[in-house]
Amino acid sequence: MSTPHQQTQPVFSPFSLDNDDLYKRWAESKLRDYPADIGDLVVEIDDPRRLSDSEFVALQQRCRKTNMALYASKTGTDPDPEIPLSIARRFNLVGLNKNWLADETGLTSLTVRDEGVRQHYIPYTNRAINWHTDGYYNTAHQQIRALNLHVVQRAEVGGENRLMDHEIAYIMLRERNPDYIHALMASDALTIPARIEDGKIARKQESGPVFSILPSGDLHMRYTIRVNNVIWASDSLTREALAYLEFILHDTSPYIYRGLLEPGMGLVSNNVLHDRAAFADSPERKRHYYRARFFDRLTGTSFTDL
Ligand SMILES: [Fe+2]
Numbered sequence: 198m199s200t201p202h203q204q205t206q207p208v209f210s211p212f213s214l215d216n217d218d219l220y221k222r223w224a225e226s227k228l229r230d231y232p233a234d235i236g237d238l239v240v241e242i243d244d245p246r247r248l249s250d251s252e253f254v255a256l257q258q259r260c261r262k263t264n265m266a267l268y269a270s271k272t273g274t275d276p277d278p279e280i281p282l283s284i285a286r287r288f289n290l291v292g293l294n295k296n297w298l299a300d301e302t303g304l305t306s307l308t309v310r311d312e313g314v315r316q317h318y319i320p321y322t323n324r325a326i327n328w329h330t331d332g333y334y335n336t337a338h339q340q341i342r343a344l345n346l347h348v349v350q351r352a353e354v355g356g357e358n359r360l361m362d363h364e365i366a367y368i369m370l371r372e373r374n375p376d377y378i379h380a381l382m383a384s385d386a387l388t389i390p391a392r393i394e395d396g397k398i399a400r401k402q403e404s405g406p407v408f409s410i411l412p413s414g415d416l417h418m419r420y421t422i423r424v425n426n427v428i429w430a431s432d433s434l435t436r437e438a439l440a441y442l443e444f445i446l447h448d449t450s451p452y453i454y455r456g457l458l459e460p461g462m463g464l465v466s467n468n469v470l471h472d473r474a475a476f477a478d479s480p481e482r483k484r485h486y487y488r489a490r491f492f493d494r495l496t497g498t499s500f501t502d503l
Pocket residue numbers: 329330331471
């Protein structure tokens with residue numbers, strides 16, 4: 198029998214199952230005038246390296262509502278790493294997760310690689326990546342709270358992203374059956390087996406909850422829809438909850454945004470659910486995204502700021 202994730206259960210949070218009144222008030226306010234179109238998330242900005250106060254506020258307001266915002270800047274195919282790094286600084290994101298395949302700046306350049314170690318990992322291919330939040334295989338202490346993307350170049354064909362606010366997924370699950378939330382908060386809900394390389398453990402096995410509550414009272418989600426190399430808790434409630442979550446993500450709901458990001462555009466987010474369609478590059482259009490992962494959330498986007 199699994200146990201709830203005790204470590205991150207503060208009292209004052211709409212995401213706690215013990216606080217139904219607060220949850221109801223928060224959910225009502227959250228869903229009121231919730232943006233129905235991906236265009237509602239887009240803020241036109243001049244240069245992300247010199248974000249004006251009004252541009253920043255417009256981005257932050259959207260993130261407060263939907264945990265994400267898109268910007269459309271005038272930098273086009275300029276590959277300057279300072280573009281995503283400057284945006285991150287404005288949102289007080291300082292804990293950059295430099296994974297072992299990252300560039301020197303700590304950003305990760307997502308492009309198709311035909312050689313070297315990266316070619317063996319899906320992000321560096323042109324294949325589709327199914328629904329997930331970033332860093333679900335990280336340790337409990339290295340969970341990714343914010344995920345930003347900046348587009349230097351898009352693919353010739355394909356490569357669209359779908360996005361869904363993880364708090365909306367939480368609401369849909371809790372409305373269906375609050376016990377689903379209980380099951381997905383269990384400390385052994387999702388286990389990623391160890392990665393073995395050359396007979397040695399390259400990454401330890403990681404078990405943890407899908408939903409957890411941060412010390413701020415905000416919600417964190419750790420999830421992948423993939424079936425290989427993932428061990429789910431086997432009780433029937435967890436299975437039902439997962440089936441319903443998959444149904445939500447496969448549905449044509451107005452809560453799922455879908456779009457193709459053009460050069461100069463980017464995503465600022467509290468690590469929302471996302472996927473990527475397969476794509477095909479051409480010599481003129483070779484897809485290049487910068488990805489930045491942080492241990493912090495975007496500043497001023499807590500539920501208490503709503
Ligand atoms: Fe991702």
